[in-house]
Amino acid sequence: MRHRTFFAFILPSLVVMLLFIALPILSVAYQSLFIEHEQAMTAVETCDPFGCKTELRVDAAAMEALREAEPMGKFNGLGTYANSSHLAFDELAAIWRDSPSLGVAFTRMLNLPLYKALSFTLAYTFIVTPLVIITGFFIALGVNAIPGLIKGPVIFFSLLPMIVTPLIGSLVLFWMIDSNGILGASLQRLLGDPSLTLKASPTLTWTVLMVYGVWHSAPFSFIVYYAGLQSVPKDTLESAMIDGASRWERVRYVIIPHLLPLTTFIALMQLMDNFRVLEPIVGFSAAANATSLSYLIYNDLRGAETPLFGSAGATSMLTICGVIILLSPVLLRTWRDFNRKTH
């Protein structure tokens, strides 16, 4: 295929990606360097029958003029990155100075919004991903062992938690775990603790969110592993039987090595998806106890009266750095493989 033809074919796709993925990243980077204009205030004297008083009002005209002159806001350099709702250098320094022990320092650090979100995001990513892989693997082994006729329906029901809209899935679970819902109420009764609610207990919130994460993604790894199991080389499996391998040794020496490349694939996909966790936090209304990086951005854009573009931009840039770090092992390996292949 000639270069010209190649580009003619790929152009639409490339343009869309550059325009709506690459460009916004640049735009975010730029926008993170600015902050919103401070409110321009004017003193207005209002008089009524009881007398006159002066009060400060937002000067709409002046604001309009400011926005007109500098639509991006006020230039702030890297200030937004350093402020208390992001990397919070000053606060960190203060904590470092004042804390009696490392443990206390750590706890205090986790109260800072960005670090709090980061801690949940990382915990969610690195707990849910392995659990998804393990759960999916065992479901696949189980389903593989049952008679063929009922495999179809089993796969149908297994797909539901994954296929369903994440927000809807989390709402469905949320209503069940609600203190008046079937699971929540039963749990309270079972543990004899009527104060046990999602809102009251951060641990419970984290657990529930992660349970949701596993519930939502296990079907994915199940299906991938299940398909992998169908392609385990039969000859090799039978060789192992004749060589004297027990059931477990066959799993250990034939099946697991065969599924290993699939595990890399699942892990990669899951790391990417779990790192951007957002919907369950909205669905479970869990923001009080658990926030994620994505949620911080979402909140900056939706929560405040006017969107905080600068703040959202800074968090976005930090998140993108996180994604790159997360992907770097894969990228490095691919890069090395590629170089080995071409040289």
Added chain:
Amino acid sequence: MKNRAERQPLPLMLLCWGFVLIWLITAAFPFLWTLWGSFKVEADFFSYADWMNAVTGTRTIQQTGSAFTGAGYEGAWVEQRFWLAVINTAIVTVCVVVISLTIGTLGGYALARSGFRYTFWILIAALIFRAMPHVTLVSGYLLPFFQLNIWGYLPTTIIVLVAINQPFTLWMLHSFFLSIPKDLDESAMVDGCTRFQAFRLVIIPVMWPGVVTTGLFSFLLAYNDFTVTSMLLTQENQTMVPKIASFLGTVQAENKVMYAVAAVVSAMGPLFVLVLFFQRQIVSGLTAGAVKG
């Protein structure tokens, strides 16, 4: 007749059955429960006293005279104008699927058939783009969109969803195209087709299964998206998912949670039908990426 390699001793068999059964309940029960409960009144669905109420519908009978009530659905669809969101969703998903597939098949084909160094880099870039949290991209859109005055409209959302969907579509179609032998288009070109004719007349007809599968996933992405649709659409243009999310704020306060429950069940319906009919394609799509690993 089972062959010996597949035969399991009884305890292991029971263990497998037990495990699969537990998983099935975990996977399916929440949906069935919500579906059933959506026809009850709130006092039944959220019954602290006794969950059996939700099954039998005690309060529902007290309040409405029958064990089932469509009040939630009526409230959501008519009073809250959920139907509008349904129409918007239909428009968005159909457009996203069609546009994604059109430009995606072209691009995926080009990537599969050219051995240039930069194809590799395009694929890697696509992988990185695929990993970008959608909300970071959205925070990049908002300001320009406000300034260009294109915020809030369906076409804007559609094109954004197409773009977000493109990396995945490219990867998937690329691997499907790789599985079609090169000889096919080469012989077509020897027979006198241009590259594009070969693509359209020879390759696409045998690619249908791959295109359908990829289309399904594009559909799911557009249908299930929350981040983009909730931030880029006005109240009037909202699709189902952000509509449900906004119910949470307004409706919950007014003690009309059942509206949200009914809306949720309504939104799940099409997905169930989809899985029912396209189970095989979904399974093959999930594994298409993995096979190449």
Added chain:
Amino acid sequence: MAQLRLVNVTKAYGDYVGVRGFSLDIKDQEFLVLLGPSGCGKSTTMRMIAGLEDVTSGEIWLGDRMVNNLEPKDRDISMVFQSYGLYPNMTVYENIRFPLKVRRVPAAQQHDMVMRAAQMVELTEYLDRRPAALSGGQRQRVALGRAIVRKPTVFLMDEPLSNLDAKLRVSTRAQIKNLQHTLKTTTVYVTHDQIEAMTLADRVVVMNRGEIQQVGTPTDIYDMPANTFVAGFIGSPAMNLIEGTLANGSFTAEGLRIDGLTTAHSGNVTLGFRAEDATITRQGGQIAAPVYSIELLGEASMISYRIGGALVSVKAAKDYRAAIGEIVEASIPAGICHLFDTASGKRLGAA
């Protein structure tokens, strides 16, 4: 004693019978080849011996043990598969060692055993490689090495050479023959290639549609085919078979008459003879017909005729030439003829 006995072994898949009433005694140290066209049940038979497939009815005896219900690993056999069944994640060394490892052979002995096996199959240079980095022939030898490493009582090989190119096949064939001779292990070998069967076997079992057609030494099978199937399957080209009628020791078919057959039978029979037993003559031949085609094989020329519906070939000297359509006579003396009952296909005694 590594004697293997199959008694009336049958394998049914639902209604379809893959192997029917298979009975055979395989002697200690014998090299037995199962030969037959694709789908005739050779692999199924072998897999039942290995224990990979359950028998529907009948018994399999290994020495004095009835092994029907034993797991494959308890039968003390080893097997080489057509696509080798190597463990892709292990090196050659680990592949060969695997049976020892899972059978808990003391670690001290493992290394020596692996090295001895590797030497026998000439793999000592490749021990650190993975199967993916080996050629087809080398992979095949790894599978062999893994099979011989623990000195089983029976070797089973299912078309082990079919993935190799023609030249490699010849040399590996010789190697297998030699290995079996050295190790003196009872071997069951499956193939659909009759040259392999002829060169390797002490005895050949010809199968068709799940049933044994004939058991015998390669010479027996070639010289005295038990029925028309074996006659038509063995030899290259296969035996010429012509349907006709027999009366008073004379066979007649369209365009062909052979007298002087010493047989008491009469009626519808099939007459068979091998191309290399017949000769081209100037005159007085039993066949006098136009040449249908002539093929030059190098060591001979092959003349073929159309007699009745069948294509009949006769081997001539390598410098013999004839034009297509030319009338050429061929001599088919009664002594080279085999007679089969047309209805049952069975050989008729004393031709």
